[in-house]
Amino acid sequence: MIEMRQLRKTFTVRVKAGRLRREKRLVEAVDGISLSIGRGEMVGYIGPNGAGKSTTLKMLTGVLTPTSGEVSVCGLQPVPQRTRLALRIGVVFGQRSQLWWDLPLRESFRLLRAVYRVPAGEHEARLRRCRDLLDLDGFLDIPVRQLSLGQRMRGELTAALLHGPEVLFLDEPTIGLDVVSKQAVRSFLGELGRTGDVTLVLTTHDLADIERLCHRLVVIDHGRVVHDGTIEQLHSRYGSRRRLVADLDTPLPPGFTLPGTTMAATEADGHRVTFTLESITAGAAVAALVSAAQVRDLSVVEPDIEDVVARLYTDG
Amino acid sequence: MGELRAYAALFGGRLRSATAYRTSFAVELVSNAAGTAIDVATVFVLYRAASVIGGFTLDEALMMTGITAFAFVLADLTVGNIDQLETYVRTGRLDAVLVRPLAVLPQLMLADLPLRKLMRLAVGLSVLGIALGRNDIDWTPGRALLLVTAPISGAVFFGAIFVMSAATAFWWVDSGKLGHGFTYGGRDFTSYPITVYGSWFRTLFAYALGFGFVSYQPALTLLGRADPLGLPDWSGYLSPLVALVAVGVAAVVWRLGVRHYRSTGS
Numbered sequence: 001m002i003e004m005r006q007l008r009k010t011f012t013v014r015v016k017a018g019r020l021r022r023e024k025r026l027v028e029a030v031d032g033i034s035l036s037i038g039r040g041e042m043v044g045y046i047g048p049n050g051a052g053k054s055t056t057l058k059m060l061t062g063v064l065t066p067t068s069g070e071v072s073v074c075g076l077q078p079v080p081q082r083t084r085l086a087l088r089i090g091v092v093f094g095q096r097s098q099l100w101w102d103l104p105l106r107e108s109f110r111l112l113r114a115v116y117r118v119p120a121g122e123h124e125a126r127l128r129r130c131r132d133l134l135d136l137d138g139f140l141d142i143p144v145r146q147l148s149l150g151q152r153m154r155g156e157l158t159a160a161l162l163h164g165p166e167v168l169f170l171d172e173p174t175i176g177l178d179v180v181s182k183q184a185v186r187s188f189l190g191e192l193g194r195t196g197d198v199t200l201v202l203t204t205h206d207l208a209d210i211e212r213l214c215h216r217l218v219v220i221d222h223g224r225v226v227h228d229g230t231i232e233q234l235h236s237r238y239g240s241r242r243r244l245v246a247d248l249d250t251p252l253p254p255g256f257t258l259p260g261t262t263m264a265a266t267e268a269d270g271h272r273v274t275f276t277l278e279s280i281t282a283g284a285a286v287a288a289l290v291s292a293a294q295v296r297d298l299s300v301v302e303p304d305i306e307d308v309v310a311r312l313y314t315d316g
Numbered sequence: 317m318g319e320l321r322a323y324a325a326l327f328g329g330r331l332r333s334a335t336a337y338r339t340s341f342a343v344e345l346v347s348n349a350a351g352t353a354i355d356v357a358t359v360f361v362l363y364r365a366a367s368v369i370g371g372f373t374l375d376e377a378l379m380m381t382g383i384t385a386f387a388f389v390l391a392d393l394t395v396g397n398i399d400q401l402e403t404y405v406r407t408g409r410l411d412a413v414l415v416r417p418l419a420v421l422p423q424l425m426l427a428d429l430p431l432r433k434l435m436r437l438a439v440g441l442s443v444l445g446i447a448l449g450r451n452d453i454d455w456t457p458g459r460a461l462l463l464v465t466a467p468i469s470g471a472v473f474f475g476a477i478f479v480m481s482a483a484t485a486f487w488w489v490d491s492g493k494l495g496h497g498f499t500y501g502g503r504d505f506t507s508y509p510i511t512v513y514g515s516w517f518r519t520l521f522a523y524a525l526g527f528g529f530v531s532y533q534p535a536l537t538l539l540g541r542a543d544p545l546g547l548p549d550w551s552g553y554l555s556p557l558v559a560l561v562a563v564g565v566a567a568v569v570w571r572l573g574v575r576h577y578r579s580t581g582s
Contacts, residue, residue, distance in 0.1 A: 061415050062414060062415070083417045083418060084417070086415055096408065096411050102337070114324075114326075117322065
């Protein structure tokens, strides 16, 4: 569905160098990315600010012309075949509205039907589905400029889907949303992904989006792919460890060690301890701890993807 | 066909948006009418100050002013919106335009509704009408045809200039009013007989850039006057050709510009 080979985008930036002199400097926003994404895949595309996420998305949608490399989406070349491609993809740029600011949301959908030349029946069916799943009915007749961010984003999602796109590009779809709206957007996208005919590429800073939605995670930094695989692979590759957190009746004696683990933290005057499991199973660690101390409560915590990704960014 | 309907829908949407702000629309209409009145007054004041301008009588010169006025208003009404491009580029809003299955240029042309400029169309037409009434034209089929092709070619030519000067924003986001030198400057240049300008300036604008074929040459042909600068009588019929060349150049510049678009971080 999506193919990128050695895709690059170089920007020339003028930097002040002295009082009047300006220096040209080349910035490699995307520095040779090769990726292949199949039909129905849901891919999370993440990276720190300025890593090249949006630039990649803009090259995939025909907004930006690549400096070099090859790119094809739905078998089309995004820039030369931009308008043909636009009929087959849906785009939500969190910060750039596709809606008509001064018109009721309903009107925007009507206009989009004309812009994308969608048969009335299909339009109706898709709109009805979005109205149900995204709960649009309460604000269909309100001008877009008066909508809350969450309402607007649900409108944007609908707008991107009314022409039945094969690929959906979402740039920060949950940015700035409250918990409830985030939840609504996520479960809607999850629902969409389950049908299996929409390919979804999502950039986000909210890793919960990725954990909920994407089987495949592509991490980029400085314009290069630093990880491409499942979340589990990311953990094993970067040695994320599970942790054992225990609440104790009495603090552990000083110098206590639990074989196969390292002590990660001690809180509440030693009443709560955290061990990182290095070379021991959770069961064995629990058994060893219970035999050594009065344990009131126990939990095994899965590795935190935020930590892993943060480590990835700083290493890069 | 479907695309035409899409543009029509965009136009309709724009119309409805405009009615969302009735008061500001009314204010704009009034201020535009006032601006247009001042424009016309300027022409008459100028012509009262001298009886002969660049070797032409006032009525003959008015012929050029008339063709220009009508052609420019026509271009401004249809393509003039394109000067909004600068804002679209600076804010990155062009992204949203580029992801739609329609050409960029018509989308931008329909992004604003210049109804307020309709007043100017009436004024442009009447200046041309007055000029026709005050000159004794020896009507032939060729000249009748010229009366139609000259303003339309002029409008197409100005439209191309509008597009080119707007497209500079793709390279220099803060190109600002640079382009106005060629659009509004071009209108002013072609409002008078080109004989009034200094020779290198005239060569550059009238012949190299083609502005001389917007109104000066067609007006001479209409009036049946020999060109004091020596171009043959039929050169007045060249304006469609000049306009087509301008459109070709504008299309290339525009295409290069869109490819050069950098968007903004988001």
